[in-house]
Amino acid sequence: MSNKRGFSDRGAFGVAEREGRETGLPARVAVIYGGPSPEHDVSVLTGLQAVHALQRAPGVNGVRSLYWSKSGDWYEVPAATEAAGFLEGVPSSALRLKLISGPGGGFVRPGSGLRARESRLEIDAAVICCHGGPGEDGSLQGALDLTGLPYTGPTAAGAALGMDKLAFAALVVYAGLPALARVPLDDKSGEPPFAPPYILKPRFGGSSIGIEVVADFETARARLMANSHLRRGAVLEPYHEEMFDLQLAARSWPELQLSAIERPLRTRQGGEILGYQDKYVGSEGMTSAPRELPADIEPALAERIYELATEVASITGLRGVARIDFLSDGEDLFINEINTIPGSLSHYLWIDPRLPLATLLTDLLAEATARPAAVYSAAGSDGSVLRVAGSIASKLG
Amino acid sequence: MTALAGVALGACVAASILAAARWLRVAQREHYLAAGVVRFAWRWWTGSPLNLVIGLGALSGAAAATVAPGAAIATAALVGFGPVGLNLRGRTSRLSWTRRLSLVAAVTGVIEGAVVGLGALAGGWSGAAAAIAFSALAVPLLVAGALAALTPVENRLAQGYVRRASELLARARPLVVGITGSYGKTTTKNYVAYLLGGERSVVASPRSFNNRAGLTRTVIEHLTPGTDVLVAEMGAYGPGEIADLCSWLRPEVAVITSIGPAHLERFGSLDRTLEAKAEITSGARLAVLNVDDSRLAALADRLEGTLKVVRASGSDVSADVAVLGLDHGLELRVAGKASGVARLDPESPPPIRTNAACAAAVALELGITPEQVAGRLGSLPGVPNRLQPYRAAGGYRVLDDTFNSNPAGARHALEVLASLAPAGRRMLVTPGMVELGREQRAENAALGEAAAAVVTDFVLVGRTNRAALLEGCRRVAAPPSLKMVDRREEAVAWAQAELGPGDVVLFENDLPDHFP
Numbered sequence: 001m002s003n004k005r006g007f008s009d010r011g012a013f014g015v016a017e018r019e020g021r022e023t024g025l026p027a028r029v030a031v032i033y034g035g036p037s038p039e040h041d042v043s044v045l046t047g048l049q050a051v052h053a054l055q056r057a058p059g060v061n062g063v064r065s066l067y068w069s070k071s072g073d074w075y076e077v078p079a080a081t082e083a084a085g086f087l088e089g090v091p092s093s094a095l096r097l098k099l100i101s102g103p104g105g106g107f108v109r110p111g112s113g114l115r116a117r118e119s120r121l122e123i124d125a126a127v128i129c130c131h132g133g134p135g136e137d138g139s140l141q142g143a144l145d146l147t148g149l150p151y152t153g154p155t156a157a158g159a160a161l162g163m164d165k166l167a168f169a170a171l172v173v174y175a176g177l178p179a180l181a182r183v184p185l186d187d188k189s190g191e192p193p194f195a196p197p198y199i200l201k202p203r204f205g206g207s208s209i210g211i212e213v214v215a216d217f218e219t220a221r222a223r224l225m226a227n228s229h230l231r232r233g234a235v236l237e238p239y240h241e242e243m244f245d246l247q248l249a250a251r252s253w254p255e256l257q258l259s260a261i262e263r264p265l266r267t268r269q270g271g272e273i274l275g276y277q278d279k280y281v282g283s284e285g286m287t288s289a290p291r292e293l294p295a296d297i298e299p300a301l302a303e304r305i306y307e308l309a310t311e312v313a314s315i316t317g318l319r320g321v322a323r324i325d326f327l328s329d330g331e332d333l334f335i336n337e338i339n340t341i342p343g344s345l346s347h348y349l350w351i352d353p354r355l356p357l358a359t360l361l362t363d364l365l366a367e368a369t370a371r372p373a374a375v376y377s378a379a380g381s382d383g384s385v386l387r388v389a390g391s392i393a394s395k396l397g
Numbered sequence: 398m399t400a401l402a403g404v405a406l407g408a409c410v411a412a413s414i415l416a417a418a419r420w421l422r423v424a425q426r427e428h429y430l431a432a433g434v435v436r437f438a439w440r441w442w443t444g445s446p447l448n449l450v451i452g453l454g455a456l457s458g459a460a461a462a463t464v465a466p467g468a469a470i471a472t473a474a475l476v477g478f479g480p481v482g483l484n485l486r487g488r489t490s491r492l493s494w495t496r497r498l499s500l501v502a503a504v505t506g507v508i509e510g511a512v513v514g515l516g517a518l519a520g521g522w523s524g525a526a527a528a529i530a531f532s533a534l535a536v537p538l539l540v541a542g543a544l545a546a547l548t549p550v551e552n553r554l555a556q557g558y559v560r561r562a563s564e565l566l567a568r569a570r571p572l573v574v575g576i577t578g579s580y581g582k583t584t585t586k587n588y589v590a591y592l593l594g595g596e597r598s599v600v601a602s603p604r605s606f607n608n609r610a611g612l613t614r615t616v617i618e619h620l621t622p623g624t625d626v627l628v629a630e631m632g633a634y635g636p637g638e639i640a641d642l643c644s645w646l647r648p649e650v651a652v653i654t655s656i657g658p659a660h661l662e663r664f665g666s667l668d669r670t671l672e673a674k675a676e677i678t679s680g681a682r683l684a685v686l687n688v689d690d691s692r693l694a695a696l697a698d699r700l701e702g703t704l705k706v707v708r709a710s711g712s713d714v715s716a717d718v719a720v721l722g723l724d725h726g727l728e729l730r731v732a733g734k735a736s737g738v739a740r741l742d743p744e745s746p747p748p749i750r751t752n753a754a755c756a757a758a759v760a761l762e763l764g765i766t767p768e769q770v771a772g773r774l775g776s777l778p779g780v781p782n783r784l785q786p787y788r789a790a791g792g793y794r795v796l797d798d799t800f801n802s803n804p805a806g807a808r809h810a811l812e813v814l815a816s817l818a819p820a821g822r823r824m825l826v827t828p829g830m831v832e833l834g835r836e837q838r839a840e841n842a843a844l845g846e847a848a849a850a851v852v853t854d855f856v857l858v859g860r861t862n863r864a865a866l867l868e869g870c871r872r873v874a875a876p877p878s879l880k881m882v883d884r885r886e887e888a889v890a891w892a893q894a895e896l897g898p899g900d901v902v903l904f905e906n907d908l909p910d911h912f913p
Contacts, residue, residue, distance in 0.1 A: 036621040038598075070600075070619045071565065088603050089618035209595070226764055227596045228625045 026124030026150065026365050027061040029054060030107070034068040034086075035140070037133025038207045042343050044086050047129040049344060051079050053357040054127070060362070064121060066107065067094060068135065074099055074107065076121070097121070101146035125150040125368040127361060128341060132206040136341045137163040145374040152364035153320035154340040155373040161316060162340035163204050166235050168316075172335050175315045177308060180327065180334045185224060185234040191217050194238040200224070203233030206339055213239050243327045245336070246295055246305060249346035250313045251321040251360070253367035258309050259349035261302055263295035293351065297330070304333055312338060319371065320364055321345050402466035402522040406513075408473035409529040413509060415477050416536035418485050421502055422492040423911045424540050428608075428634070429497065429551070431541035437911060438537035441480040444860060444913040451479040452534075459530035466526035476533045482883070482913060497551065504543035505536070512539075555609055562616035563645045569620055571600070571627040574759055575648030577639055577677045578687070579657035579670060580803045581752045582607060586630045588748070588756030588777050589652075595773075596765055597625040607632035612642060626763065631677060634663045639676040650762065651681035652755050656692045659803055661834030671696065678704065685709055685758045687751045688716055709758045711750030718758040720750045720774065729757060729771040737771025746784045746796075746813050748777040784810055786817075792898035793821075802830045802906030804840050808847060814903045815851045821899035824854040826888040828908045829862025838865045845869025849876050852903075854895065856880045856888045861912050884910075 031054065033047020034040055047065070054063045067075045067090070075094035077085070085091035098108045098118075107121040126144065128151050130136055138160035144151045154162060161167055169182040183192045184203065192198070200220050202210040210229030214220045224230050249259040295302075309324050316322075316338060323342035327334045345364075347357045420434060427433030442452040458472030486492065509532045516528020532539060566573075576586050583605050590601040602615040607630040620627065629646055633639045656671050664670045671692045678684045681704060688694040688708040697706050710716035719730040725743055727750070729736045741747055756777075757770050779785055782800040789795050794817060798810045807830065814823055825848050829841040841862040846869035848855060855870060855877045857863050863881065870876045882888050885907055892902045 036623070070621050071617060072622065073618075088606070089614055212595075226766070228598060229596065 025059040025362055026369050027059065028064075028122055028124045029060055029062070029365060030064040030066050030121070030123045030126045031129055032066045032068060032126050032135070032140070032151075033129040034070070035130045035133050035135035036068075036070050036072050037131065037135060038205070038209050039132035039343075040070050041086075043129055043131045043135065045083060046131065046344050048081070048083055049357060050127050050129050050361055054361055055079060057358040057362050060365075064123065066097070066126070067091070068130065068140075076107075076109070099143060099147065101143065103148055105147040106149045123149060125152070125365050127152045127364060127368075129345070131341055131343060136206060137204065141373060150368040150372060152361075152368045154322070155317065155319055158317050158319055159340050162322070162338045163206065165201060165337060166203050166233075168338060169235075171315055172312070175311065177311055177315075178332075178334050180237055180240075180336070182235050182237050185220060185236045187221070187224065189221075189236075192236050192238075197239040199237045199239045200230070201235050201237070202229050203235050205229075240327070240329065242329050243334075244329075246297065246326045246328055246333075247323055247349075248305060248309055249321055249323050249342065249349040250309050250318055251363070252313065252318045253320075253363045253371075256310065256313055256318070257350075258306055259346065259355075260294040260351050261297065261305055262349055263292040263297070265290040265292060293349070297328075301328065301330070301333060308333065308335055319367065319373065321347075321360065323349075399522055402526050405462065405466050405469035405473070405526045406529055408470050409476075409526070409533045412473035412477040413529070413533040413536055415485065416533060417502060417505060417540070418492065419483050420537045420540045421498055421505075423483075423537075424501060424544060425492060425495075425498055426909055426911045429501070429544055430634075431544040434537050434541045434544065440861075441483055441913050445481070448480040448482070451475050451481065455479065455530075455534045459527060459534055462527040462530045463520065463523060466523040469526040469530035472530040473533060476536075480913075484910060500547060500550070501540065501543050504546055505539050508539045508542055509536075555613070558613035558617065559609065559645050562613040565616050565620055566627075566646070569622050569624050571620070571624040572650070572763070573646050573648040574626060574628045574650040574652065575631050575643065575646060575677050575681070576628065576652040576654065576755075577631040577633065577674050578652075578654030579659040579674070580806055581654035581687075581749060581755075582630045582632065583800075584749055584780050584783065585652060585654050585752040585755050586628050587780055588753055589628050589759050591776075591778050592756055592760035592765060592770055592773055593626055593628075593763060596769075597763065598623055599626045599628060600624045601628040602630050605630065605632075608638075609642060612646065633673050633676075634660050636664075636669065636673045637676070639673060640679070643677060643680055647680060648677060649682045650685065650759055651677040651683070652685040652759060653677065653693055653696070654687055654752060654755055655690050655805065657803055657805060658833045658836045658840060660832050661836055662832060663834075665834075667692065683707065683762055685718075685755050685762075687711075687755055688713065689751050707758045707762065709751070709754035711752075711754050716754070718754050718761060720754040720757060722747070722750060727753070727774050729767060729774060731761065731767050736767035739771055739773070739775030741775055744786075745779065746786060748774070749809065753777060784813060789893070789896075789902075791893055791896060793892070793896035793900040793902060796901065796903040799904050799907035802827070804830065804833075804844070807844050807905055810903055810905055811847055811851050814901060817901050821901065822854055822896060823852045824856060824892060824896060824900065824902040825852040825905060826856040826858060826885070826892065826902060827866070827905040828858040828885075828912070829866050830906060831861060831908060831912065837862070838868075841865035842869035842872075846872045849873040852877050854878050854880065856882060856891060858882055858885055858888050859908060859912060861908060 031047050031050045033043045035043060051063055051065045054060050063079055065077050065079045067077050069090055074097040075090055076097055077091050077094045081091050098110055100108050109119050111118045126149055130140060134140055136159055138156040141156035141159050145156060166184055169179050172179045181194050196216045198214050198220055200212055200214050200223055210227055214223060220236055224234055245264050246261055248261045251257050305326060312324050312335060323339040323346045325336040327336045345360060347355055347360045423437050424434050442448050455472045455475040458468045461468035512532045513525050513529045517525035574589060576582050586601050590599050593599045600619050602612055606612060606615055612629055631639055631642050653674050656667060675696055678700060683705045684700055685707045686693045686697045688697055689710050689712055697708050700706050707718060708716045710719045713719055714730060715733055717732060721728045726741050727739045753774055760770050782797050784796055784798045786794060786796050796814060833840050842865045845866035849870045850873055857866050880891055896902060
């Protein structure tokens with residue numbers, strides 16, 4: 001409990017914790033996946049894994065499989081639907097849903113034909129398995145906050161922070177933690193205060209699409225104009241050929257826990273940080289990707305990663321399970337990014353002891369109801385302002 | 398008398414239901430075209446001596462039923478089993494009970510009921526028995542009638558989807574690249590999506606979705622609001638269909654990959670095919686044409702001045718955009734200037750250069766630099782079941798080109814086959830090519846001849862093109878060893894038994910099992 005308490009004291013982004021409100025596991029659950037995102041397909045895989053695992057999880061009584069289409073429509077599909085069912089688009093057995101905001105809202109099946117009345121899906125909590133786009137940038141989280149439906153993973157604000165590479169890096173630096181330089185790039189930017197070559201990245205977005213290594217500032221400017229993936233904003237970082245990725249997962253319930261450290265082995269070709277094939281596919285965090293797990297690194301470096309990960313969990317208000325990415329040359333260590341809804345929910349990173357996906361999911365669900373993502377308050381709006389405004393109006397009238 | 402007539406009626410109703418299951422499946426496979434169902438009924442009942450005998454027997458039974466209602470039982474028995482070879486449940490293509498199919502089935506049932514009612518009015522019990530016997534045999538015609546009657550209904554429903562898709566397009570406002578042609582549409586579409594993917598947010602119609610239903614579904618289910626480019630494959634079975642798709646998709650960039658005898662039996666002539674495909678350019682800002690095709694080269698000259706024309710080629714150095722073959726590589730030429738080289742993996746089949754040139758032209762026009770395009774030409778994605786190589790458990794290599802087959806594609810596949818296994822046995826498994834109209838016999842004979850010159854083993858599947866393929870085979874001085882099978886499964890088993898390491902087998906085309 002002390003760890004949990006520590007969270008609320010240092011907590012950021014309004015993770016509201018109410019003592020004594022541990023209600024146990026929500027029984028009727030929904031898994032949300034897909035969405036209008038470059039990582040739609042990976043999200044479908046994560047979502048189907050979660051549906052499958054939850055069906056056999058103790059304490060869960062009914063799992064709904066809720067699919068968010070690429071075009072933004074909502075559907076319920078049979079829980080047994082396989083990945084192949086999504087190859088051509090919305091599975092043929094899908095039923096249309098609406099998402100309604102406000103108290104008493106949530107997911108609703110519209111009336112049709114003989115059944116004219118619309119009916120609300122009875123759901124106690126939702127597992128969000130969306131990667132990238134509005135499912136991981138706070139939009140979906142905000143929408144669910146307005147419906148009152150508890151959900152797993154980051155809060156709206158935590159998700160938005162994780163999706164904004166510039167804001168995240170700024171927070172890390174502000175907290176006195178190590179990060180590589182990262183500067184915004186737009187058509188008015190001057191040369192950055194570090195030497196080329198650079199990595200050019202979209203400022204928002206979790207996938208590797210749009211990321212590339214550029215030789216000089218002029219090229220970076222030209223790419224900014226030419227590549228529409230950089231349209232919403234771009235950041236520039238120094239590129240260090242010798243550095244490699246190290247990453248681990250952190251989860252916040254029942255207490256802060258850190259996974260083993262992984263070293264992903266990525267293909268590097270022709271100056272691009274990822275092969276074009278990888279980029280085009282735009283996937284991340286797949287359980288089948290080549291990796292070294294646990295990473296073969298010095299114990300001191302591993303220790304430092306654990307320290308920094310704990311700090312990052314604290315300053316970002318970790319809720320759910322996140323993957324934290326570092327860069328290192330074997331000695332120096334820099335915090336790179338946070339992925340607040342990682343592929344396969346990073347459950348495969350817990351290897352000693354293993355963490356079954358079902359256990360991770362039921363812990364996430366317990367947290368979803370025990371630590372609501374948003375609690376609204378109207379304290380202070382007691383009418384006094386309105387009374388003053390009324391008297392002004394009468395004087396002017 | 399009445400008891401026997403009752404039994405006959407019941408038997409014929411049962412036979413009609415079995416026949417309906419068969420012919421509704423054909424209707425579904427033939428794009429719900431009434432003419433397609435009738436054509437296939439003729440092919441099946443006249444395609445083999447056995448079926449001809451069964452069909453004539455069923456017809457005689459129905460005729461006899463006008464005087465002796467019991468004879469309808471014979472018709473029912475024959476129609477219940479025939480035509481031999483057309484399965485109730487598909488092997489390659491199962492019947493799927495969609496809303497549309499249920500409606501067709503219901504209307505078919507109503508028509509049959511009406512026919513039987515009329516028979517009963519005209520001739521009492523024996524009239525009814527004869528009527529139902531005739532209609533059991535004529536189920537394909539009844540299905541065709543239902544399809545024709547339902548066309549206006551379906552058009553109305555489709556308009557609803559078109560309206561919704563148009564709204565979504567108006568909101569997202571992507572640049573639309575329309576791709577049509579007799580062959581190479583899907584490959585070119587995948588190439589375009591691949592070349593643009595790193596720089597633009599691209600949505601491409603999945604698989605071979607290329608008609609109104611598939612493209613409205615693409616927009617409604619796949620078009621993310623932030624999409625920059627929608628790559629739409631547009632197919633046509635007749636004049637006016639591309640224009641209809643363009644009326645709401647409004648492609649700014651129009652690509653025509655090839656003009657060939659695909660669906661020739663529906664178009665009539667290659668010049669009519671060209672005019673139908675050229676509909677894609679009206680309203681476009683830019684046309685990308687494969688000028689290796691003489692008809693498209695002429696179209697390029699004709700269109701000059703009405704819109705920007707980019708000539709793409711897989712061999713002509715002077716074309717606006719050319720992708721040329723090198724040893725283990727490709728060279729991109731833009732406006733005659735060498736603009737980059739891509740290395741190819743010798744293990745995988747090379748990309749189809751004319752399609753790559755068309756795709757490169759689109760990418761260049763959309764602002765991707767020649768260096769980037771050239772760099773990515775070396776890793777263009779293959780299309781599943783289109784010349785995809787893999788190694789079988791028996792150690793021999795398999796080239797899977799079963800997606801479909803056309804004269805140009807089949808020649809390309811034979812070239813790849815010849816280049817892969819100069820030493821071992823080279824087996825070709827094919828049912829030949831279909832939908833080539835009057836050219837079908839000649840084209841399949843030409844395929845047979847070309848194949849006989851390359852392969853050591855020739856496995857002919859099914860009966861649709863058997864005679865034509867054999868005719869071509871006989872033109873070669875030293876024909877390969879021949880094997881005839883009825884179904885692909887038998888051919889696969891034959892290859893497994895015969896081939897070993899060092900051998901290679903090409904599966905060229907796979908006809909769905911509603912073909913005889």
